[in-house]
Amino acid sequence: MKVVLQNLTKIFPSRNKKAGGEVVAVNDFTFEIPDGKLIGLLGPSGCGKSTTLYMISGLQKPTGGKIFFGDDDVTELSTENRGIGLVFQNYALYPHLTVKQNILVPLQNLKGENKLSKQEMLERAYEVARLVQIDELMDRKPGELSGGQQQRVAIARALVKMPRVLLLDEPLSNLDARLRLQTREEIRRIQRETGITTVFVTHDQEEAMSISDMIVVMKLGVVQQTGKPQEVYDNPTNLFVAKFLGTPPINVFNGSIKGGKLFLGDSAVLDVPELEDRENVYVGIRPEGFVVDPNGPLSCDLSSLEVMGRDVSVVSRHAASINPVIRSIVDADNKIDPTSPTINYSLKRHKVFIFDGETEERIYFEV
Amino acid sequence: MVESKHKWKAWLYLSPAIILLLIFTVWPIINTVYMAFSEKYSMMEAFTGKQFTIGFGNFEHVLVKSVGTVGSDFFRALGNTAILCVITVPLSTILALLIAVCLNSIKPLQKLLQTIFFLPYVTNSIAIGMVFAAMFQVIGMAPDGSEAISWGLINEFLKVFGVDSIDWLGSTDGDYWANITVMVVYIVWNALPFKILVLLGGLQGINKQYYEAARVDSTSKFRVFRKITVPLLSPMISYVVITSFIGGFKEYSSIVGVFGEDMNGGRLNTMVGYIYTNIEKKQGYASAAALVLFVIIFIVTMINLYVSKKKTHY
Numbered sequence: 001m002k003v004v005l006q007n008l009t010k011i012f013p014s015r016n017k018k019a020g021g022e023v024v025a026v027n028d029f030t031f032e033i034p035d036g037k038l039i040g041l042l043g044p045s046g047c048g049k050s051t052t053l054y055m056i057s058g059l060q061k062p063t064g065g066k067i068f069f070g071d072d073d074v075t076e077l078s079t080e081n082r083g084i085g086l087v088f089q090n091y092a093l094y095p096h097l098t099v100k101q102n103i104l105v106p107l108q109n110l111k112g113e114n115k116l117s118k119q120e121m122l123e124r125a126y127e128v129a130r131l132v133q134i135d136e137l138m139d140r141k142p143g144e145l146s147g148g149q150q151q152r153v154a155i156a157r158a159l160v161k162m163p164r165v166l167l168l169d170e171p172l173s174n175l176d177a178r179l180r181l182q183t184r185e186e187i188r189r190i191q192r193e194t195g196i197t198t199v200f201v202t203h204d205q206e207e208a209m210s211i212s213d214m215i216v217v218m219k220l221g222v223v224q225q226t227g228k229p230q231e232v233y234d235n236p237t238n239l240f241v242a243k244f245l246g247t248p249p250i251n252v253f254n255g256s257i258k259g260g261k262l263f264l265g266d267s268a269v270l271d272v273p274e275l276e277d278r279e280n281v282y283v284g285i286r287p288e289g290f291v292v293d294p295n296g297p298l299s300c301d302l303s304s305l306e307v308m309g310r311d312v313s314v315v316s317r318h319a320a321s322i323n324p325v326i327r328s329i330v331d332a333d334n335k336i337d338p339t340s341p342t343i344n345y346s347l348k349r350h351k352v353f354i355f356d357g358e359t360e361e362r363i364y365f366e367v
Numbered sequence: 368m369v370e371s372k373h374k375w376k377a378w379l380y381l382s383p384a385i386i387l388l389l390i391f392t393v394w395p396i397i398n399t400v401y402m403a404f405s406e407k408y409s410m411m412e413a414f415t416g417k418q419f420t421i422g423f424g425n426f427e428h429v430l431v432k433s434v435g436t437v438g439s440d441f442f443r444a445l446g447n448t449a450i451l452c453v454i455t456v457p458l459s460t461i462l463a464l465l466i467a468v469c470l471n472s473i474k475p476l477q478k479l480l481q482t483i484f485f486l487p488y489v490t491n492s493i494a495i496g497m498v499f500a501a502m503f504q505v506i507g508m509a510p511d512g513s514e515a516i517s518w519g520l521i522n523e524f525l526k527v528f529g530v531d532s533i534d535w536l537g538s539t540d541g542d543y544w545a546n547i548t549v550m551v552v553y554i555v556w557n558a559l560p561f562k563i564l565v566l567l568g569g570l571q572g573i574n575k576q577y578y579e580a581a582r583v584d585s586t587s588k589f590r591v592f593r594k595i596t597v598p599l600l601s602p603m604i605s606y607v608v609i610t611s612f613i614g615g616f617k618e619y620s621s622i623v624g625v626f627g628e629d630m631n632g633g634r635l636n637t638m639v640g641y642i643y644t645n646i647e648k649k650q651g652y653a654s655a656a657a658l659v660l661f662v663i664i665f666i667v668t669m670i671n672l673y674v675s676k677k678k679t680h681y
Contacts, residue, residue, distance in 0.1 A: 059583070079582045079583055086579075088579070092579070094577060094580075094598075105594070
């Protein structure tokens with residue numbers, strides 16, 4: 001089931017009527033979620049990603065715009081009739097019911113021709129429980145389960161009625177780091193096996209990048225960029241997206257363009273003959289975009305080295321850098337003298353992005 | 368743990384409460400037990416230093432000899448109390464639950480309605496009793512004895528539906544169940560505010576996400592009430608039931624408020640009323656009855672706790 005969002009807008013009225021100023025949580029969101037894909041809505045808190053999710057679920061009504069499931073306009077359809085599965089951030093498992101009873105609730109609500117016999121319900125419940133690997137916990141209460149197990153129960157409850165769309169609100173935020181890694185693989189696997197169009201919300205870019213077919217990066221209610229995770233990472237359209245994606249984060253410098261050359265401070269680091277002269281630009285360089293080169297144009301003060309086996313993380317400083325330190329990741333084959341006061345780099349062209357100093361929009365150049 | 372050399376400080380801080388409790392609660396309880404087992408106890412004689420024989424005489428009087436005596440039959444008082452409890456506790460709890468759920472689901476005027484529902488709680492029960500007495504007022508019987516002549520609001524209301532006036536407050540020879548009906552209406556109405564308040568507080572403490580999850584799963588309103596609201600509210604419900612059973616067993620002032628101190632010739636006497644009528648002259652009987660009441664409340668509460676442990680989801 002593909003999901004189409006058309007000019008979706010949500011405006012919350014201001015709490016304080018005198019002060020005025022309503023909050024635009026989601027602004028003119030247009031996007032098509034292809035059938036059977038896993039989509040990550042990504043952004044810092046307050047960017048409107050959860051609001052978007054809840055509008056798809058029907059728990060919140062959009063102020064403007066339309067939502068389609070396939071060809072059906074569901075904008076005015078109430079949550080009950082949308083046929084969605086929703087996994088809440090805190091799971092919202094009924095604490096007084098066992099795992100089995102929790103999973104059965106959606107099935108017991110089916111009416112008319114969809115009504116199932118007790119036997120069929122149990123079969124469906126156990127089938128989905130096996131899928132998320134909780135079939136041995138069916139008689140426990142949610143309070144007796146670990147966070148990761150509760151999360152699976154919540155997914156099972158959302159999946160058991162075979163929803164048209166599965167929605168997950170920050171599904172991993174309540175899990176510890178190890179479980180998070182494990183569970184995100186699980187979500188990927190379950191989504192692949194069921195083929196249900198799935199939308200999930202997260203503020204963790206790594207999480208979104210690692211399992212999504214497509215990501216949507218949002219900021220203050222406005223969509224910044226959509227695309228496959230790798231494409232968005234390799235080709236950010238503005239400084240915000242470039243800074244938001246990637247660990248360690250991108251290194252940002254104050255730069256300028258003079259005579260077809262890109263300057264960081266006084267050092268001309270790249271030839272950009274097709275660009276006009278500009279006083280102020282931001283220059284983003286991915287950590288993996290640095291190449292250790294004794295004759296390289298960018299000379300930095302070396303602070304420390306962190307050897308990580310295959311790679312070396314180099315911490316250095318430069319006057320033009322906006323971040324306090326520059327983090328670069330270079331191949332461990334480079335023999336760097338840790339006592340040396342400086343380190344020289346040349347840059348990989350396709351890992352360098354130039355952004356306008358005012359609008360922070362990308363300025364493209366020939367790679 | 369508090370270090371031992373500072374322990375006296377802890378006792379010092381606790382002492383005001385402890386001293387008051389000892390004087391006004393613990394000592395009277397001990398005294399009650401003593402009086403209950405002192406045969407033919409009389410406070411006047413106790414002052415003269417008379418020693419009483421210890422025995423079950425008072426209990427014998429209360430439980431055996433008083434039976435059948437008009438106006439001071441212990442079992443009549445126990446029966447009245449039990450009838451009122453058994454009818455009013457479930458009735459008022461169910462009504463309070465429905466009203467609380469309704470109140471919780473409306474946004475406008477919620478605070479105003481909450482205040483209105485709470486008014487009976489802050490009103491003097493004797494005053495309310497007098498208002499009820501006026502509402503159910505009957506002047507007397509028609510000369511031919513066919514119907515009651517009345518200007519009470521309730522009878523006027525019933526007349527609209529063509530129902531004959533009923534002698535609600537009828538004295539000794541009147542209809543007993545008419546009397547009980549008045550008491551049930553009165554007690555339920557009087558008990559509602561506190562229960563609504565407790566249950567509403569409980570409802571507002573339930574995480575809204577359970578209801579959102581139920582909506583996502585297209586759960587019907589009735590199923591939401593039965594499968595989510597009631598179980599999640601069950602600790603509050605069992606609290607309300609236990610306290611109102613205890614309150615019901617202590618019912619007395621409301622009856623005096625509606626029927627006067629005579630309580631229709633003692634016919635509507637309750638357990639506390641029985642204790643109270645004996646307290647001036649026959650403290651031994653009163654103490655014995657008080658102990659019996661204590662045992663009954665204790666047993667009922669134990670049953671309540673046992674049942675609610677099985678049915679309550681904490």
